[in-house]
Amino acid sequence: MRSRRKPPCAAHLIILILCSLLLSTTVTARPFVLVLSQDDLKDGPVDESPDDPSSVADWDEFGESDARSDDDLDPGSWRPIFEPDESNSNSAEEFPINPQLEEYYSSVRKMVAAVSDGGRAMEDVASEIESAAATGNPHAQSLLGFLYNTGMARERSGAKAFMYHHFAADSGNMQSKLALAYTYSRQDVYDKAVILYAELAEAAVNSFLISKDSPVIEPVRIHSGAEENKEALRKSRGEEDEDFQILEYQAQKGNAVAMYKIGIFYYFGLRGVRRDHAKALWWFSKAVDKGEPRSMELLGEIYARGAGVKRNYTKALEWLTLASKQKLYSAYNGMGYLYVKGYGVEQKNYTKAKEYFEKAAENEEAGGHYNLGVMYLKGIGVKKDVKLACKYFIVAANAGQPKAFYQLAKMFHTGIGLKKNLPMATSLYKLVAERGPWSSLSRWALEAYLKGEIGKAFLLYSRMAELGYEVAQSNAAWILDKFGEASMCMGESGFCTDAERHQRAHSLWWQASEQGNEHAALLIGDAYYYGRGTERDYDRAADAYMHAKSQSNAQAMFNLGYMHEHGQGLPLDLHLAKRYYDQALEIDPAAKLPVMLALASLWVRRNYANSFMVDLIDSLPGVYPKADEWIKNVVMEEGNATILTLFVCLLTVLYLRERQRRQVAAGGGGGGGVAPPPLRPNDNVAPLVN
Ligand SMILES: *[C@@H]1O[C@H](CO)[C@@H](O)[C@H](O)[C@H]1NC(C)=O
Ligand SMILES: *[C@@H]1O[C@H](CO)[C@@H](O)[C@H](O)[C@H]1NC(C)=O
Ligand SMILES: *[C@@H]1O[C@H](CO)[C@@H](O)[C@H](O)[C@H]1NC(C)=O
Numbered sequence: 001m002r003s004r005r006k007p008p009c010a011a012h013l014i015i016l017i018l019c020s021l022l023l024s025t026t027v028t029a030r031p032f033v034l035v036l037s038q039d040d041l042k043d044g045p046v047d048e049s050p051d052d053p054s055s056v057a058d059w060d061e062f063g064e065s066d067a068r069s070d071d072d073l074d075p076g077s078w079r080p081i082f083e084p085d086e087s088n089s090n091s092a093e094e095f096p097i098n099p100q101l102e103e104y105y106s107s108v109r110k111m112v113a114a115v116s117d118g119g120r121a122m123e124d125v126a127s128e129i130e131s132a133a134a135t136g137n138p139h140a141q142s143l144l145g146f147l148y149n150t151g152m153a154r155e156r157s158g159a160k161a162f163m164y165h166h167f168a169a170d171s172g173n174m175q176s177k178l179a180l181a182y183t184y185s186r187q188d189v190y191d192k193a194v195i196l197y198a199e200l201a202e203a204a205v206n207s208f209l210i211s212k213d214s215p216v217i218e219p220v221r222i223h224s225g226a227e228e229n230k231e232a233l234r235k236s237r238g239e240e241d242e243d244f245q246i247l248e249y250q251a252q253k254g255n256a257v258a259m260y261k262i263g264i265f266y267y268f269g270l271r272g273v274r275r276d277h278a279k280a281l282w283w284f285s286k287a288v289d290k291g292e293p294r295s296m297e298l299l300g301e302i303y304a305r306g307a308g309v310k311r312n313y314t315k316a317l318e319w320l321t322l323a324s325k326q327k328l329y330s331a332y333n334g335m336g337y338l339y340v341k342g343y344g345v346e347q348k349n350y351t352k353a354k355e356y357f358e359k360a361a362e363n364e365e366a367g368g369h370y371n372l373g374v375m376y377l378k379g380i381g382v383k384k385d386v387k388l389a390c391k392y393f394i395v396a397a398n399a400g401q402p403k404a405f406y407q408l409a410k411m412f413h414t415g416i417g418l419k420k421n422l423p424m425a426t427s428l429y430k431l432v433a434e435r436g437p438w439s440s441l442s443r444w445a446l447e448a449y450l451k452g453e454i455g456k457a458f459l460l461y462s463r464m465a466e467l468g469y470e471v472a473q474s475n476a477a478w479i480l481d482k483f484g485e486a487s488m489c490m491g492e493s494g495f496c497t498d499a500e501r502h503q504r505a506h507s508l509w510w511q512a513s514e515q516g517n518e519h520a521a522l523l524i525g526d527a528y529y530y531g532r533g534t535e536r537d538y539d540r541a542a543d544a545y546m547h548a549k550s551q552s553n554a555q556a557m558f559n560l561g562y563m564h565e566h567g568q569g570l571p572l573d574l575h576l577a578k579r580y581y582d583q584a585l586e587i588d589p590a591a592k593l594p595v596m597l598a599l600a601s602l603w604v605r606r607n608y609a610n611s612f613m614v615d616l617i618d619s620l621p622g623v624y625p626k627a628d629e630w631i632k633n634v635v636m637e638e639g640n641a642t643i644l645t646l647f648v649c650l651l652t653v654l655y656l657r658e659r660q661r662r663q664v665a666a667g668g669g670g671g672g673g674v675a676p677p678p679l680r681p682n683d684n685v686a687p688l689v690n
Pocket of ligand 3: 589
C-alpha cells in the first residue's frame with residue numbers, strides 16, 4: 001500500500017511579514033500583516049524584468065545624489081505655514097515666486113486662522129479658494145476638494161470632492177493623488193488605486209524621511225481607546241520633555257551615547273523636536289570625539305547626502321570605514337553603496353560592494369539584505385535572479401525595511417517575481433506612500449494639539465484623514481468626541497451643529513474601522529446599537545462588531561454573543577451566543593467576569609425562559625455590551641470575586657423568594673417561616689434550547 005505522499009515542504013511555506021512600521025505599544029489597530037504563501041511565489045521561469053533606468057533611489061543609502069527636496073516632492077505642501085523657513089521667506093521677498101502659490105498660501109493661512117475665529121471667516125476663505133480653483137490653480141482645487149469632503153463651508157459632497165481632487169491630481173498635486181488613491185482603494189478599484197499609490201510610494205522612497213529610524217516618524221496616536229494617550233504625548237513634547245532634558249544634560253556632561261541620541265532627534269526631527277541639521281552635526285561631531293561609532297556612521301551619511309554640509313564622498317567613506325572598524329555592520333551598507341556608485345573611491349567595484357552588503361546581511365542588518373536584493377533584481381555584479389531578489393526583500397521587509405515593502409509592492413504590481421496581485425500591491429504601496437513628505441502634517445497637528453490649539457490640530461488631522469491615514473482618522477474622530485464644541489469643527493455655515501459633528505465623527509470612525517482599527521469598529525457598532533449620531537440599526541451594529549471580530553477582538557465577540565442572545569440584529573440563537581462568549585474568553589482572559597455573568601444569564605434564559613428572572617436580567621443596566629467599561633469601573637475597584645458572588649447571591653435570593661411566593665400561592669398560605677424546599681432547577685419551565 002502506498003502511503004499518500006506528503007506535500008513538499010515548500011507548499012507549507014508561509015512567510016509572515018509583520019509590518020513593524022505600524023508596530024508600537026500604543027497602537028490599537030492591528031499591525032499590518034502580510035502573509036505570503038507558496039501560491040504568491042511564482043513557479044517556473046520568471047519573466048525578465050525590463051531594466052528600468054528611471055527607477056531611482058533603489059539603494060538603501062542616501063538616495064540619489066540629485067535627490068529632490070521634500071517641497072519639490074510635495075508641491076503645495078503646508079510647510080511654509082507650519083514650518084516657515086527663514087532663509088526661504090527672505091529669498092521669497094527678493095524674488096516674488098509664483099503668484100498662484102502666493103494666493104494659495106494666503107488662503108491656507110486664512111483657513112487655519114478661521115478655525116479659531118469661527119463666524120463667516122471660513123465662508124470668505126472658501127469663496128476665495130473656489131475662485132482660485134476656477135482659474136485652474138491645482139493647489140486651490142485640492143483645498144476645495146478638502147472642503148467638499150469634510151463639509152466645511154460647503155455642503156458635503158463626495159462627488160464634488162472627487163472631481164476637484166481629480167483636477168488637482170492631474171496637475172500634479174500629490175496630496176490630491178493620495179486622496180484619490182484612497183478613494184479608489186475604498187471602492188476596490190485597485191487598477192486605478194495601484195497606479196496612484198505606486199507613484200506616491202516612489203516619491204516617498206525618494207524623500208528623506210524614509211531612511212533610518214523610521215518607526216518613530218509614524219503619526220502619533222493621541223488617544224488609546226477612549227482615553228488620551230498621555231505617554232505618547234509626553235514623549236512628543238520635544239525639547240520640553242523631561243526625558244529629553246535629562247538626555248541633554250547627560251550629553252553636556254560628556255555622555256557619548258546621549259550625544260548620539262540628541263543628534264538623532266535633531267537629525268530626523270523625532271519626538272516633537274524640530275529637525276535641525278546644524279545641531280545634529282554639532283552633537284555627532286562631539287560624540288565621535290569620544291569614539292561613538294553610530295555617530296561616525298551618521299556623519300558618513302551626512303557627508304554623502306550633503307545634509308547641512310558640503311557633500312564630500314571622501315569624508316563619507318572615511319567616517320563609514322571608521323564606524324565599520326568598530327563592528328558597526330550597518331556602516332558596510334554605506335560603503336557598499338559608495339563602491340556601487342564609484343563615489344569617493346578609485347573606481348566602481350561591484351565585487352567589493354557585494355562583499356560589504358553580505359557582511360552587513362550576515363550581521364542581520366536589514367539594509368544589507370535589501371541591497372543584495374537590488375543587486376540580484378538588476379543583475380548588478382551578479383547574474384540577474386529575480387527570485388533570489390524577492391527572498392532578500394522579504395527578509396528585509398520582515399525587519400521593517402520600508403524600501404523592501406516598496407520592492408515587494410512593485411513585484412505584486414507587475415507580476416515580476418511574485419504573482420500579480422493588485423489589492424496586495426495597493427496596500428503595500430499605501431504603507432510606503434503614507435511615509436512621504438506629506439506625513440509632516442501629522443507632526444504639525446500634534447504640535448498644535450500639545451499647545452492646546454485643538455481646532456488647528458483637528459483641521460490638520462481632518463486633512464490627513466481624507467488622504468487615508470488611519471491614525472489621523474481616529475485622532476480626528478476622537479477629538480470630536482472628546483472635545484465636542486471645543487474641537488472647533490467647522491460646518492456648512494459657522495461652527496458644526498451637533499448633528500454635523502456626530503455625523504463627521506461617525507464617518508471618521510467608520511473609515512478607521514475599515515482600515516482595521518478595532519476600537520473604531522467597536523465604537524461604530526455601539527453607535528448603531530444605541531443609535532448615537534445615527535439611526536439605531538442592529539444589523540449594521542452586528543456588521544461592525546463582525547468587523548472587529550475578524551480581528552479577534554474579545555469585546556466584539558462578546559457583543560455578538562449578546563446580540564445573538566437577544567436576537568438583536570442577529571438571529572436569536574443561544575448556542576451561537578454561548579460560542580461567542582466562550583471565544584471572547586479565549587481571546588482575552590480579562591473578559592472572564594463579564595463572560596461568566598453573560599453565561600449565567602444565558603443559563604437562566606435557557607432554563608427559565610419567560611420567568612421573571614429573565615426580565616430581571618434584561619432589566620439589569622445595559623452593562624453587557626460595555627464589558628470594557630464594566631471591567632474598568634467595577635471590577636478593578638471592587639475585585640472580581642466580590643461582584644460575582646454578589647450577583648450569584650442576588651440571583652439565588654431572588655429565586656428562593658420566587659419559589660416561596662409560588663408555594664405560598666399554591667399551598668394556600670401557612671408556609672411562612674418554613675425553609676424553602678431544595679432547588680429543582682428545571683421543574684417549572686420547558687427549556688428553550690438544550
Ligand atoms: C573632502 O574631504 C577630504 C578628506 O577629508 C579633503 O581632503 C578634501 O579636500 C575634501 N574635498 C572637498 C571638495 O572639500
Ligand atoms: C574589486 O574588489 C575585489 C575584492 O575586494 C578585488 O579583489 C578586486 O581587485 C577589485 N577590483 C578592482 C578593479 O579594483
Ligand atoms: C480578576 O480576574 C482576573 C482574571 O481571572 C484576575 O487576573 C485578576 O487578578 C482579578 N482581579 C481581582 C481584583 O481579583
